[in-house]
Amino acid sequence: MGDVLKKVPVREQDAKVRATNFEEVCYGYNQEEAMEEAARCINCKNAKCITGCPVAINIPGFIHEVKEGNIEEAYKVIGKSSALPAVCGRVCPQESQCEGVCIRGIKGEPVSIGKLERFVADWAREHGISPEKPASTNGKKVAVIGSGPAGLTCAGDLAKMGYEVTIFEALHEPGGVLVYGIPEFRLPKKGVVAPEIENVKKLGVKIETNVVIGKSVTIDELLNDEGFDAVFIGSGAGLPKFMGIPGENANGVFSANEYLTRSNLMKAFDENYDTPIMIGKKVAVVGGGNVAMDAARTALRLGAEVHIVYRRSEAELPARVEEVHHAKQEGIIFDLLTNPLEILVDDNGWVRGMSCIKMELGEPDESGRRRPVEIKGSEFEIELDTVIMSLGTSPNPLISSTTKGLETNRRKCIVAQEENGATTKEGVYAGGDAVTGAATVILAMGAGKSAAQGIDEFLNGK
């Protein structure tokens, strides 16, 4: 038995080795380790951890089953609240959610809830345990737009209630950000994401890829001509932002979305695939979120020296702590309190560097974080051949602009009620990043769940 104040350590791929491959970084617990970690949970009566989980998984409940070695039971407990446990166990920002409020965390390290959840989900997959298709359908049809976590969850829940569900996905693969955004080394596609999508299909959900709602067919056509009784919009927040600084259209400047899509969805990192990707020598990734870390670690694995350029300090980095830690281990260089002013371009239109200015932290802003302000006269240049802009994304207007009566707010997000996902258009529900702006997998799942409830109530009342 190790130190009860500390988490049972998790095995990881060596930092030097993994910096050159796309295999998963973290190996996860085996059953012995999981049971040992589960024993650290003190099964609190008033379990704080549950309040920290956006879908309120009965955490002490499933951990208790793990401790007893009843992994299948543990999977059933999680399955009541979450449709994608193998994903969430890997990518949830646990430190600010379930683990952030774990009682164990007061004196020592919190229980490793995410890693336990992951273990249970992986065990279930490896043992061929999957949800069952309902015996009969109720004959009502629901269209789900987008196959990210919000859409998959909403579709899965509705199918369990007996609805006939079709997911329409614009890309050629289902999964949303799980497939095109989050890299293989954090979330294996074949091993983890695909089986979770298969599970949703096993519930009877149909997935039609290559359908761009608003272009191939509109929401009104789905409702009026194709016989759908309700629609859920889970189209995410996929539109990349740029800084608007000079030189940003130079050859060698990419959005993180483009870079990651080439590598993940199109598998450009594998030379057997036809899509090219720029393999930089010296790359700057501008931004400090999860997306920036993913882009940086992808560029590193392709062989570049990579700098994260972020205008605030380390404490304000919005990325998950674990990802920052992994990025540092792998050799990503952090140029903090640094803001780009201009991308320098050579005669042929290629990036040759970036001029930046040093920042210091001033008064707190609306977000409560100290506002970065420029230090006069501190301009300097860095030499580069690639710049990846990772400044956040906003919802794509493709759907809102082609659907009458669907209101959006000034951030272009679809207006929807939090408790049931109802939008301003009857029969149309929405949730996930399309409503909140870029957020997290688990929040998108939670929204998909609430909307499934909302749709069920709406169609039952009909």
Next chain:
Amino acid sequence: MYKIRKAEKLAENIFLMDVEAPRIAKSCEPGQFLIVKMDEKGERIPLTICDYHREDGTVTIVFQIVGASTKKMAELQAGDSFRDVIGPLGQASEFIHEPAAELKEKKYLFVAGGVGTAPVYPQVKWMKENGIAVDVIVGAKTKDLLILEDEMRAVAGNLYITTDDGSYERKGMVTEVIKDLVQNQGKHYDQVVAIGPMIMMKFVCLLTKELGLPTIVSLNPIMVDGTGMCGACRVTVGDQVKFACVDGPEFDGHLVNFDEAMKRQTIYKTQEGRAMLKLQEGDTHHGGCGHCGGDE
């Protein structure tokens, strides 16, 4: 899977295919494009929708071999399938939204260069179907590379064909024909639509600006998703950055920064070249030539 109903060679390195894609055939309009992905490992290749048959559920594409992916595509036969066909994408040509009465009052000139003839065709056809006879200039390098001549003749009002080498009809560039029509033949146009290689569109726009003729062009920057998600297709139009896949592909040609757009088209030149060499030499190429990077 999206089955290829017809595959035809139109000219050296230029191919036409009719592909089953019912949703696209049902909703597409002139000016829009689609994306094809050949197989599991393929790239997403944007191509203009050159014709559509709503009842049949098929769309027509015309493409030219310029690199590895289009070369592979050219080998597909009727009966084969694309793994993915996505669309329709982009905005339809603006004129389809104009009231018919106003449109009939306007004089349109379409200028097509090379494979650009294919994307011009559905627009001219639409005009014809709506009772409007438009002037069309088609330019080709040489007679053998001229495509869709009969089809175009059937829908155009006046058709002016020119070849760079004078091997067929007129000799010279499309810009010379525009000059001739406007300056010598006293023609007036309210709107020019020019589609072809970026360099041709640039020169047409330089000329039409001088002549005071509003000009729309259709841009073909590098794309990945075609839905506004990646920003690869960004182009500068006036003082704004636009995503060609959702804001375009058609833009006011007098505002387009062609020089930037042409540079951006070359981003993957080196890698594309390597891919082509690998394809051409197949298993016989094991590197060592020192040129293609195959030995890296």
